[in-house]
Amino acid sequence: MKLLEAIVEANQRAAAGDPAASVRIADHAGALPVVALTCIDPRLNRLIPAALGIPDEDFIWLRNAGNIITGPLTSTLRSLALACAVKGGREIVILGHSDCQIQRLSALELAAAFQSMGLDCTRMPDGLADYFGLFASERQNVTRAAAFVRSSPLVAPHIPVHGLMIDIESGRLEWIVNGYQAAPEPKTAALASPADLEMAAPNPLPPVLAPLSLDAKVGDPAFGVEAWIARERAANTTPSPPVIPRPPPVIPKPSLRTGKLDTA
Ligand SMILES: [Zn+2]
Numbered sequence: 533m534k535l536l537e538a539i540v541e542a543n544q545r546a547a548a549g550d551p552a553a554s555v556r557i558a559d560h561a562g563a564l565p566v567v568a569l570t571c572i573d574p575r576l577n578r579l580i581p582a583a584l585g586i587p588d589e590d591f592i593w594l595r596n597a598g599n600i601i602t603g604p605l606t607s608t609l610r611s612l613a614l615a616c617a618v619k620g621g622r623e624i625v626i627l628g629h630s631d632c633q634i635q636r637l638s639a640l641e642l643a644a645a646f647q648s649m650g651l652d653c654t655r656m657p658d659g660l661a662d663y664f665g666l667f668a669s670e671r672q673n674v675t676r677a678a679a680f681v682r683s684s685p686l687v688a689p690h691i692p693v694h695g696l697m698i699d700i701e702s703g704r705l706e707w708i709v710n711g712y713q714a715a716p717e718p719k720t721a722a723l724a725s726p727a728d729l730e731m732a733a734p735n736p737l738p739p740v741l742a743p744l745s746l747d748a749k750v751g752d753p754a755f756g757v758e759a760w761i762a763r764e765r766a767a768n769t770t771p772s773p774p775v776i777p778r779p780p781p782v783i784p785k786p787s788l789r790t791g792k793l794d795t796a
Contacts, residue, residue, distance in 0.1 A: 534712050536623065536694050539584055540705045545706040548665070548707035557586060564590040567612060567621035569630055569677065571599045575700055580627060583703045592621055598634030598731060599626060600665035601677040604684035613686035623683055623711070626692045630675040634668050644668070671708055678709045690716055 533541070538555045543596055545553035557564070566586055570576055572595050581591065592615045594608065601608050613619040637663040643653050657663040667673035678695035768782030 534692075535560035535566070535698075536625065536692070537710070537712070539586075540707060542585075542695070543583055543703070547702055555585060564623050565592050565596070565619065565621055566590065566623050566625060567592045567615040567619075568627050569594045569599050569601070569608065569612065570627040571595060571596050571632055571634070573629060573632065573700070576629060577696075579700070579703050580698065580715070583698055583705055592619055598632060598665065598667065598673065599677060600634070600667065600673065601626070601680045602662075602665045604680050607678075609681065609686055610685050612681060613684070616687065616691055621691070621718065624687065625695050625696055626674050626677040627698060628677075628708070629698045630668045630670065632670050635667060635673070637666055639666060646752070650726040654750050655783070674708045682714060688701040698725065702706045725783065738756070746764075 542553040542555045570580055570593065594611050613622055620746065639795060642684050646653055657686055663757065674695040679695050682693045692711030694711040697706045697708055
């Protein structure tokens, strides 16, 4: 059993009342450190380290409002990528939680909140819901974030990318995406070729273990990796700038007077 599988199983046994449920994290040194993206909700400050049980020194923790990722090359993905490339992260977990306030927020409510702070929404980007990545389903949000990480050219294919949900009341973990099922064994070649870094063909998306939440407001065509790729392709089909002819290169000629090359 691999690290995250062992953690989730022990967590669920503990939640069911088994006092002996535990994981020997040291048995999984090859999976450490673990990199996690979670929400800014302060209720998670103690809950998540306790639920995962990974020692501080092996736990790299990123947080943003709603554990949202809006594309495979965003600022959050840069941090996840560097956590792996520079700090040696071996596995990535997108960790959503129940009762997320971001999930409850509509674009109108957000605009009203900004206006109540004296902010001028007309100076903000169009489409606040898209800009802030507001989501209707916590589970679907985790699935989408994990898919963006999995498809990112910044993250090596052999790094498992998981999606989990945590119950904010009980601390019980639940699988959304098991990244072990999508990650190939590590390559022996150290570096990807430039062709591997091409954006055109994203990696296969990880399987979703849990069905999407029935309360999801599915049907938003702007939601998901496919929609992002379509938008990027549309944005990249703008005509290229006109080609300006360059003057022919100056070829030095021998000077009639000296017989030497005259490069003036
Ligand atoms: Zn939250």
